[in-house]
Amino acid sequence: MGTDSAPKGGDSVSMQTPIPAELQGQIGQRLREVYNELIGEPVPDRFVQLLQQLKTSEDQSGGQGA
Numbered sequence: 512m513g514t515d516s517a518p519k520g521g522d523s524v525s526m527q528t529p530i531p532a533e534l535q536g537q538i539g540q541r542l543r544e545v546y547n548e549l550i551g552e553p554v555p556d557r558f559v560q561l562l563q564q565l566k567t568s569e570d571q572s573g574g575q576g577a
Contacts, residue, residue: 530538
């Protein structure tokens with residue numbers, strides 16, 4: 512309805528002040544630490560069960576599928 516200049520969707524990032532390189536580095540380091548902690552955690556039992564069901568289903572269908 513008008514010529515509203517508010518950012519929409521992904522445009523909000525382009526309208527913000529750039530993050531200083533030092534801060535970007537700190538954010539990146541923390542993200543790597545969190546990611547490394549996450550990948551060290553065991554896969555939940557429910558996911559393992561779902562993957563086993565999928566494999567069984569694929570084996571029964573002869574490996575045909577998408």
